[in-house]
Amino acid sequence: MTKGAVLILGGRSDIGLATAHALAGAGHPVWLAARNAAGLEPERTDLALRHGVEVSLHEFDVLDTAAMPGFLDTLPGLPAVVVSVVGLLGDQAKDEHDPAAAITVMRTNYEGPATILGLIAYRMEARGSGAIVGVSSVAGLRGRATNYIYGSAKAGFTAYLSGLRNRLAKRGVHVLTVLPGFVDTRMTAGMDLPKKLTAAPTEVGAAVRRALEGQRDVVYVKPVWRLVMAVIRAIPEGVFKKLRL
Amino acid sequence: MILSGWGRTTAQDCRVSRPRSEAELAARVAEGGLIARGAGRAYGDAAQSAANTVDMGGFRRMIAFDDATGQLVAEAGVTLDEVIATFLPRGWFPAVTPGTRFVTLGGAVAADVHGKNHHRDGSFGATVDWIDLMGPDGRVRRVAPGDPLFGWTVGVMGLTGVILRVALRLKAVETGYIRQRTLPAPHLAAAMATFEANADATYSVAWIDCLARGPSLGRSLVLLGEHAALADLPEDARARPFHPPAPKRRLVPFEAPGFLLNGLTVRAFNEVYWRAGLAGLGERLVGWAPYFYPLDAVEGWNRIYGRRGFVQFQCALPLAVAAGALEALLREISAAGQGSFLAVLKRFGPQAGAFSFPMEGYTLALDFPLHAGTAALLDRLDRIVVTAGGRFYLAKDARMSRAVFEAAEPRAAAFRGFRTAEGLAGAFGSTQSERLGL
Numbered sequence: 001m002t003k004g005a006v007l008i009l010g011g012r013s014d015i016g017l018a019t020a021h022a023l024a025g026a027g028h029p030v031w032l033a034a035r036n037a038a039g040l041e042p043e044r045t046d047l048a049l050r051h052g053v054e055v056s057l058h059e060f061d062v063l064d065t066a067a068m069p070g071f072l073d074t075l076p077g078l079p080a081v082v083v084s085v086v087g088l089l090g091d092q093a094k095d096e097h098d099p100a101a102a103i104t105v106m107r108t109n110y111e112g113p114a115t116i117l118g119l120i121a122y123r124m125e126a127r128g129s130g131a132i133v134g135v136s137s138v139a140g141l142r143g144r145a146t147n148y149i150y151g152s153a154k155a156g157f158t159a160y161l162s163g164l165r166n167r168l169a170k171r172g173v174h175v176l177t178v179l180p181g182f183v184d185t186r187m188t189a190g191m192d193l194p195k196k197l198t199a200a201p202t203e204v205g206a207a208v209r210r211a212l213e214g215q216r217d218v219v220y221v222k223p224v225w226r227l228v229m230a231v232i233r234a235i236p237e238g239v240f241k242k243l244r245l
Numbered sequence: 246m247i248l249s250g251w252g253r254t255t256a257q258d259c260r261v262s263r264p265r266s267e268a269e270l271a272a273r274v275a276e277g278g279l280i281a282r283g284a285g286r287a288y289g290d291a292a293q294s295a296a297n298t299v300d301m302g303g304f305r306r307m308i309a310f311d312d313a314t315g316q317l318v319a320e321a322g323v324t325l326d327e328v329i330a331t332f333l334p335r336g337w338f339p340a341v342t343p344g345t346r347f348v349t350l351g352g353a354v355a356a357d358v359h360g361k362n363h364h365r366d367g368s369f370g371a372t373v374d375w376i377d378l379m380g381p382d383g384r385v386r387r388v389a390p391g392d393p394l395f396g397w398t399v400g401v402m403g404l405t406g407v408i409l410r411v412a413l414r415l416k417a418v419e420t421g422y423i424r425q426r427t428l429p430a431p432h433l434a435a436a437m438a439t440f441e442a443n444a445d446a447t448y449s450v451a452w453i454d455c456l457a458r459g460p461s462l463g464r465s466l467v468l469l470g471e472h473a474a475l476a477d478l479p480e481d482a483r484a485r486p487f488h489p490p491a492p493k494r495r496l497v498p499f500e501a502p503g504f505l506l507n508g509l510t511v512r513a514f515n516e517v518y519w520r521a522g523l524a525g526l527g528e529r530l531v532g533w534a535p536y537f538y539p540l541d542a543v544e545g546w547n548r549i550y551g552r553r554g555f556v557q558f559q560c561a562l563p564l565a566v567a568a569g570a571l572e573a574l575l576r577e578i579s580a581a582g583q584g585s586f587l588a589v590l591k592r593f594g595p596q597a598g599a600f601s602f603p604m605e606g607y608t609l610a611l612d613f614p615l616h617a618g619t620a621a622l623l624d625r626l627d628r629i630v631v632t633a634g635g636r637f638y639l640a641k642d643a644r645m646s647r648a649v650f651e652a653a654e655p656r657a658a659a660f661r662g663f664r665t666a667e668g669l670a671g672a673f674g675s676t677q678s679e680r681l682g683l
Contacts, residue, residue: 045306045307189263
């Protein structure tokens with residue numbers, strides 16, 4: 001059984017690799033795209049050995065938007081599925097006083113992923129098939145004092161995905177928004193995360209695989225997050241602004 | 246972060262890091278007092294260091310597989326579960342496996358785990374071609390059997406360095422099924438005679454009713470196993486020989502703990518198990534999972550003993566005195582009425598390795614919920630083992646005293662000398678090694 005290739009943007013991240021394993025396990029060849037892609041050779045070998053699929057590495061910089069059309073032309077083709085897991089949490093307290101750092105967070109979480117997915121969407125639309133997966137964040141559902149630079153960029157990305165889905169719904173292209181809550185990754189290393197709300201990267205990968213198979217639109221990795229965010233979003237702004245969150 | 250062993254009796258606040266590269270790991274090694282932690286399946290405090298526990302979850306890639314020889318090279322954090330998931334469909338199975346597949350390769354080497362084929366094939370270390378070991382200076386050395394450092398690393402619970410990579414020989418199999426033969430043994434002598442008479446079986450293990458008394462003392466069901474060939478399978482299973490169906494209870498009456506734990510006493514359980522075993526004598530085909538890993542099907546089975554947890558007791562006894570020592574142990578246990586759901590008796594074969602647990606003879610393993618009388622009972626059992634010249638399994642130990650350990654381990658002095666000479670004592674250590682004075 002040959003399945004279409006999956007392009008992972010952000011192939012070095014824990015969630016990216018976990019998603020690669022989940023989809024390679026379903027028989028999809030994998031193209032891992034990241035900066036310094038050659039350094040991912042051990043991951044390439046591991047994926048290929050475990051799942052018996054073709055895995056290739058591709059140089060990709062999410063901030064280099066000018067190079068993106070060229071990047072797509074270097075790929076073996078147009079993938080069946082693209083998954084963007086690119087993200088940068090930044091350091092909110094520091095970035096508030098450092099516009100350059102804040103802009104990097106905004107560009108990495110919104111401008112870059114939206115631009116590359118937009119380019120791929122155009123090509124998938126022309127082909128009339130494909131799936132686009134954007135891993136955004138529950139942080140984008142309401143701005144909070146402790147992470148609103150990251151959160152606002154994710155909000156933009158979530159809205160972009162929503163619009164893309166609206167546009168492509170009748171064009172044979174499936175757009176999936178993934179809103180993980182806390183995930184135990186390098187990004188959150190050292191944080192004291194509540195166990196019940198925290199997913200392992202493998203859970204995110206499995207959720208992406210299921211959501212692709214089920215043609216879902218928006219998924220939370222841990223269902224409890226849907227409830228948590230419903231509550232957080234329902235708090236009136238006048239009250240919300242006084243909370244420490 | 247609060248860590249404890251699988252028995253849940255050794256909770257301790259530990260500083261835990263998860264390095265992602267050799268450079269990051271070397272920086273941790275330089276801090277000293279480090280212990281590597283794999284899947285946390287050792288029962289006690291062997292993988293805990295208050296100051297410097299390293300979670301090996303950052304090293305879990307497979308590196309190479311040679312399908313001519315069956316040699317797998319993988320990072321130490323890869324689990325046997327992953328090895329089986331990847332390679333059983335291609336016709337390969339771990340050549341030695343313990344009773345759970347949720348252990349890491351690094352942990353399996355560190356504990357030098359054994360399986361039901363120890364009497365024929367030895368321990369896990371015997372299936373390893375080489376390991377990459379990070380020493381106290383942060384340098385990585387490839388060490389193979391024959392190298393003293395290899396001998397001292399296998400079975401010493403991580404006290405010679407951090408195992409980074411393992412080259413492991415898998416065994417070729419035609420199917421994922423086991424031909425299991427169940428033989429009843431009405432008492433201990435019969436169980437031992439059954440082991441001796443079936444020394445050529447690939448796998449052998451006995452469930453032993455540790456509460457049976459009098460003439461039934463040590464009554465057992467001896468389970469023998471052989472990898473099934475393709476021709477052994479019924480026609481309809483041959484198309485998917487590596488994917489046994491989810492086991493039905495009719496086929497495998499022994500995966501019982503799931504329902505047993507709801508209120509039946511241990512004694513009743515043992516009675517039921519014995520009768521179910523008698524009803525199921527003879528040969529049958531069993532899938533690899535229920536055969537090798539009956540408890541893995543019960544997620545979190547270590548919680549059945551409640552919040553206080555439980556302790557495992559596992560000893561090895563020299564062949565010449567095993568019968569008497571086992572009888573003495575079983576008398577103590579049955580008199581105390583404190584046995585476990587699944588007590589296990591097994592014949593060990595000869596054993597290489599400078600500090601490995603097995604020895605030619607017998608091993609008895611059982612667990613006890615932790616309550617008032619347990620400590621005194623365990624102390625009595627310890628004395629019987631020490632008197633017999635036996636020893637204890639560090640992967641199971643959570644409470645042994647230094648005095649008992651010294652008495653049971655004439656090898657400890659030489660190991661301490663090696664640790665000092667190689668500059669390992671300050672670099673690597675665990676709560677267990679402190680307790681035991683290693």
